Amino acid sequence: MTDIATNVPEAAADGQMASRSLWATALLRLRRNKAAMASLCLLVIFIFAGVFGPMLAPHHYAKVYPDFVKVPASLEAYPREDAIIPEIESVVTRARLDLGSVELDGSTLRVEANSSREIDPRVTRYFDRSDLFSNARVVEQSSNGRSIVLAADVERLHFIFGTDANGRDLLARILISVRISLMIGVLATGVALLIGVLYGATAGFLGGRIDNAMMRVVDILYALPFTFFAILLVVFFGRNIVLMFIAVGAVEWLDMARIVRGQTISLRRREFVQAAEALGVNSGGILRRHIIPNTLGPVIVYMTLLIPKVILLESFLSFLGLGVQEPLTSLGVLISEGARNMRGAAYMLLYPSLALTLLLFALNFLGDGLRDALDPKDR
Known part of the structure; x- marks a missing residue:
């Protein structure tokens, strides 16, 4: 009798702990969906x-x-290289220089140019006037002044979904x-x-x-x-x-x-x-x-x-x-x-x-x- 009387409250307690409210039951059913x-x-x-x-x-x-109006969605940065190269050629032509090599490292552009006469370092102004380039600077110039290495910053933008x-x-x-x-x-x-x-x-x-x-x-x-x-x-x-x-x-x-x-x-x-x-x-x-x-x-x-x-x-x-x-x-x-x-x-x-x-x-x-x-x- 003692064992039965002792076990009844425990069973009731277990049953009470196992019971759930209506909102708890609804949450459980929602989790199964x-x-x-x-x-x-x-x-x-x-x-x-x-x-x-x-x-x-x-x-x-x-x-x-x-x-960049209506540019398509792309993971590649804009402007793309195929748009940067023609702009470089145009700038170098206006500066009356002969284009050598072009290197694009992220947002930094490095350009080598030559001329039959001494190159004025102020040719960087031609780059700054362009919409694509900024902060143009002379990195290196030969002793005779006829060869120059320029660097400029290119603002490259990412439009993952386009514009x-x-x-x-x-x-x-x-x-x-x-x-x-x-x-x-x-x-x-x-x-x-x-x-x-x-x-x-x-x-x-x-x-x-x-x-x-x-x-x-x-x-x-x-x-x-x-x-x-x-x-x-x-x-x-x-x-x-x-x-x-x-x-x-x-x-x-x-x-x-x-x-x-x-x-x-x-x-x-x-x-x-x-x-x-x-x-x-x-x-x-x-x-x-x-x-x-x-x-x-x-x-x-x-x-x-x-x-x-x-x-x-x-x-x-x-x-x-x-x-x-x-x-x-x-x-x-x-x-x-x-x-x-x-x-x-x-x-x-x-x-x-x-x-x-x-x-x-x-x-x-x-x-x-x-x-x-x-x-x-x-x-």
Whole structure:
């Protein structure tokens, strides 16, 4: 008897330790979903790229390089050697010298030149006048002055993703566009989340005529075309990022409100809500403590699916020219520019489209994984 009595609490304790909360179970199920976890890792990479990428990029996203307009993507530095040699020949010819050997070591150029008469060391001015060379200097000159060795610095730039139609680094433009698109998606979703959850929970909990009146307002707002609404805002207030948050978030809360309202209607007659009412908890306290926390599962899932929708809407508006203003950019603006230059520079459309596609896939797969993990019918 003693052994049995002693073992019962230990078994109960073991059982208590083995039990998991609903959120812990959902996290465990999410970890088993390989597609969702891979999407989460990719999304984290995008977030780091958007936050820190523009600061770590080799070029500023707004800096223009007039000599490198629409240069294709390459791991080789620009200007290339086949462009440097003709420029050297032109400079040496203007200086009335005969070109000897040319050596290019990274960003340092070494030139040997000859002449039938003594060479004036001030010939370095011809190199400094060129757009490619700077800090020209005499390294060595023969005793008779007819042979000279010059050195000059060559600014060699790397454009891994190429440049756009204005000569700006496309990689830096994509990084800043990821930041802007994610910022618009998250903040506009936050606005929709705040308005939709409060509005839907209030309508579903109060019910009756108040619910009907509040839902008719939602139906009226549904009838307003989003593009027309955004154009009106642009006409009255101009184009800026804050306006994009307001325009997108003020429309996308409607779906959130309906989802939360449906969840609230199914929760308001549950036993724990009736117990709170019997204890004298007011309506605001019941909404804060019982209704809204129990709707977080569907809300989180819808939020992960709303962010890519908002990013697509922003890209659509930017494609129409109603989005962010220069020098800032977004993925929609880059795709619009790439579509206009698609024949001559297909990479301008390829890389922004690939970035947007990967970002949307990551958000959608993560949303699907969260939906499966938080589904109470599938436990």
